[in-house]
Amino acid sequence: MKENSVPSIVTLTFCWAAMFVSVGALAQSTGSFASADEIMERSQRAYHFAGEDAKGRLTMELIDRKGNTRQRVLTMLRRNQESTGQQKYFMYFHEPGDVRRMTFMIWKYPERDDDRWIYVPAVDLIRRIAAEDKYSSFVGSDFSYEDVSGRDTSEDAHSVLGEEMLEDRDAFVVESIPRRAAAFTRRVSWIDKEIFLPLKEEYYDAQDQLQRIFTANVIEDIAAGDGGDRRSYPTIMKRTMENVRTGHRTEVTVVSVSYDLGLQDDDFSERRMRRPPRAWIR
């Protein structure tokens, strides 16, 4: 499941330790027992906040019960603003052909509704999208907007159910109950004890029936920086969300990804939505 080389594990552990010392409040050695809130907070950071910024090219395959497949190809950029906990996302669609050049931008705030925009290239139009639709399907996939950019950990009450081995990885099992109405009523997550990425998640509906299953299929360490400043970020390179009711599933494959590119705050602007630099989208 995890495709790790020995040196990268060493680097990785060092990096994580360094990172948490710098964060201070979360300083705690990896592997030891942590509270449910802490586990989920770390998991959020590992999954949705890795690096100062990131750029990736993704393919999304939407596969129905009969095996019919639709494909989306997109480039996604993300930048964290460490001081405020804000994040900015930018997405550019390569495929399918009728949405090519379409872009999305999300400014995500920790404690209030996101700002979202869509750019429709055929008429050179930028429009706001209502924030409430975060539970809606992201471009028809089994992932919601919220799944793509992450859900605030403070929106749920977390408790540790135990620890389990999943495949060959040690994992915390954490249950999360939304404090307000959400797309699910209960979520059970298997969080890797070493790298804190979610290995599996089960989403339950109002009748407490299993609705969707998230699986991290492939995890790799991605290197960033040079020389003494070399870091690496464990990254989910392939993930699947399956709707067990409908038999529909979505597989997301990371074709390429890089971290710490030095993206600027004003790279996430109307200007870039209309005209993304070639270097971003090739």
Added chain:
Amino acid sequence: MRPVAPFLVLSTVLLSTPSLSQDDDNGWGVEFQSFVLGTYAVRTAGEPPPGPEGDKFLLAEERLRLDLTLWTEAIEAEARLMLDGLHDAVSGKFDLDLREAYLDYSTGDLDFRLGRQIATWGVGDLLFINDIFPKDWVSFFAGRPLEYLKLGVDSARMRYSSAALNAELMVITSFRPDTLPTPGRFFLHDDFADVVDRSRILPDTGVGNPEVALRLYRRIAGFDASAYAYRGYWRSPAQQADDPNMPTQITQFFPALSVYGISAQGQAMGGVLSLEGGYYDSREDKAGDDPAIANSEARFLIGYQRQLSKDFTFGIQYYAEVMMDFGAYEQALTDNVVSKKKIHDIVSLRLTRFFRHQTWTLSLFTFYSPAEQDYLLQPQVAYRVSDNFSTTLGANLFGGEMRTTFFGQFDRNDNLYLTLRYDF
């Protein structure tokens, strides 16, 4: 209707060429993409208008889009061509429609675009105040996909971006009017319907006498705020009769117009709130007493859009145009012309519901004017058969108390349309 064979042959040849995107190490690239689009709108409200262009089909056409992009990374530059070859099955004619053709160049805080280009300004949903760019209302009323509502303008555009203020300036060197329904294909109201002798004079624009449009924008208190100014011409023509009481000759022309406006859009009450206003300064009818030329107007709109439940959104808007010199207009009217109302308002409603992983879309868009008591209903079902192939079935249903109002005049043009699009 003539056979479409030649077009289909051409399409088949091109269809066999896969879409192409190529980069080389020197930072040069080329991308080619294309689609074929068939749009067929059949009348559902009785007989077609008399004459050679009157047909059971309001629109029946096939288009082939050629979309070619060349770029270089050595400098941030791009050239793009979007050209439609089309076969109009109602007239039996083949034609070319140059949608866009431009050069892009970016440097520092500046972006340039030179050539034919489509632009959309303002925050209204199909209600336009500060979007003074030309529109094709025939496309909108006869089922062509929404992108065909907008027409490109030949223009030089410059955009400046900074944290404090963004600016966009368009210098339009060639005036392009709105494409409006014509009596040949549409039933419509015309104050001078009996007059055969007609001519049209376009404004004498050019590099030395361009239309100029400016937009300044930035975020204010979480809202996307813009201010606009435009100096140019009305895009729908004024009609001047040689003799108002016994007209034998009609001249269509496009009077001078300036527009000043503002807009704002942002999150509110779990949805998106849109506000826009504008002042239309009809420069050739300052007093408002020339019956041929539109009065100066104040226009505004308020809109709100939000999600009702998962994959189900609604949007509602209220829009109004207020004539500034209604008294003078009324006094100057001749008997054979139907008077407008001082206030023309419109309520619009949009409902959109996705099904089955957004492969099915059910939508309804409606315009209703309380002042004119007329409406347009646009229900639509869209189905994405595959990533490449999509189809829509929809209708344009017009009606109203009177046949002289904006939507009411099109009452007998109700149509049912089918579009088929294949991307490659």
